[in-house]
Amino acid sequence: MEEGSVTNDCHDVIVIGGGATGLACARVLARRGKRVALLEREARVGGNISSRSDGRWQTEIGPNTLIMKPPLYRLLEEMDLLGEAQSANASAQKRFVAMNGHPVALPTHPLRALNNPLIGREGWSQIVREPFVRKSEAAEESLAGFVERRLGRRVLDRMVDPFVSGVYAGDPQRLSAQAAMPRLVAIERDYGSLIRGGLTRLWQSRRATPEMPAEWRGKLVSFPAGLGRLAERLGEEVETHGGEIVCRCDVATIEREDAGWAVTDSEGRIWRTRELVLAVSAPVAIKLLAPLDAALTAPLAEIAYPPVNAVALGFRREDITHPLDGFGVLIPSIEKRRTLGALFSSTIFEGRAPDGHCLINAFIGGRRQPEAAEGSDAEQVQQVLYDLRDLLGIRGDPVWQQVSRWPQAIPQYELGHLDRIKRLDRALERHAGLSLVGNWRDGIAVGDCLENGRLLGERLAPG
Structure with missing residues (x-):
């Protein structure tokens, strides 16, 4: 042409x-x-x-899974x-969070949550008071402020903080609760309590006509x-x-x-x-x-995009003592490590690693430590190994590795985000x-x- x-x-x-x-x-x-x-x-x-394949190693450079909801179904x-859809293995339902240098499984059942060390007595003392906490009158609140107000500091530090790292690679002190977690805020608005609202919605969902077969509902999926x-x-x-x-x-x-x-x-x-x-x-x-039009670009320029690197590491199975019997491990900021977390990729889906081997996909960088994404590929691998060796009992070096870089990775829905979108939409009308x-x-x-x-x-x- x-x-x-x-x-x-x-x-x-x-x-x-x-x-x-x-x-x-x-x-x-x-x-x-x-x-x-x-x-x-x-x-x-x-x-x-x-998705990328290197022999019998298969990795995702970006998102790793999909959650099956009615629109996706x-x-x-x-x-x-x-x-062709591939459901995650049943063992991937378990999630670990690092606590005092050890991976602790999140509770998978309410009764098991009673003795879970991630919540502890301090966490439960606040959780039982949650239904009586008043709604906030503020138009906007940080995610950290929202969670601490309703569920306490312990739940924020040990559960929400690592979750935010895993999803946004973000900082809950900066993220807007209304923009980043609108469903959570809506529950407080509609029911006055996260616990009361959560139980009500669960009851309503069980009575509603299913929008897709039960065997797919909420499943993590990918493809071979x-x-x-x-x-x-x-x-x-x-x-x-x-x-x-x-x-x-x-x-x-x-x-x-x-x-x-x-x-x-x-x-x-x-x-x-x-x-x-x-x-x-x-x-x-x-x-x-x-x-x-500068009115279009100004709101967009206020959206932060921190760097995140995906560090895929392949090991001989005998070189890791942890059973890797879950989705992965998230690392709260109070653990003072640079790695945000790691997925047990070969546990989640079959066919991600050669026989007798396992694949771990770790993430480093993010909003709070963007400098952690700097350095050579070798330095990135060494930092992840330093952060994960004691957590997972890694005794040997990886036999395969791959570093993928996203200099501008995940947009941050920080305080003022909804206002930015409103300003942008008003400018678009012209x-x-x-x-x-x-x-x-x-x-x-x-x-x-x-x-x-x-x-x-x-x-x-x-x-």
Whole structure:
């Protein structure tokens, strides 16, 4: 194609960004007969969803699992992927949290929670008072403040803090409870108590008509070839229904035109469209929107993206004394270690490591210790080994290793986040035909991104 040429006639919709959100949006548009093109900078679609195989070692570079909820179940069913879905092993239900240098299992049953050292007498003394704690009158509260107010410092330090590290690689003192954990805040608002509300919702869910088979409900799932299979299948769906996917397409500029929008890539190719969707990270969106409107970029520039490295380590099974009989181990900040936590990948799913070996996927960096993600690959491996040796009883060195780096990993829903999104949406009202979507709003999980992409696609192509 000649430089500066137009690829074809005007599209109905162009989606920039081939991650989970962009793929889900483009899939709906294509299925509803819209002329849609998806432009992706990398050589493949999927964004942060990326599976990698090295011989018999198989790792996930980004997200490691999906949680089966009704929207995901329906999507997999529509794409004929349920038959390929791989449920996590039953042993992966157990979760460990580091406490005083030892991995302690989180309670899996209310009765077992009574003697669990992670909660302890201090934790229970606050938990039993939780139903009588008053609602907060503040418009916004930090996640740390919310949890400490309702459940006490012990639960914050030993349970919520490591959970936040595992999900956001974030700092609960900075995260907004309303933005990062809206369902938790809604329970307090609606029922006045997390315990009372949780029990009520559990009772209601058991009486409600099931939206999917019980054997799938809440299951952790992947695919034998990894989560990359999901991205691959979404791409196939887009193209099967007449959509166009253009990889290795580095978008340089977007411009408003009378009939819609013009998109130009780094090679001078031009696409024209009536509707434009930016399904990209906040930093990428800022670069494209900067010449257009500062009111769009200002809220996005306030969203922090700390670095996180994924350090995959393969061992001979006899070189680790811990049974690795769970999902993984999370490390609270009060343990004073740099590693945020580790997944027992070869326990969660079959086929992740050679026979007689095990695979551990650790994470380092994050909002509180971004400097921990600095250093060579060898230094990253050594730091993770230093942090995990005593926790897991690692006696030997890894026989295989891989370090994957995300310089801008997970968007942080910090205090003021909902206000940022409101400001952004108000600014968007001045730009007809432009939509912004991504994991920097309305949920960071893959399932959230898939659902948000679907909803946007349905809004742009109703009926």
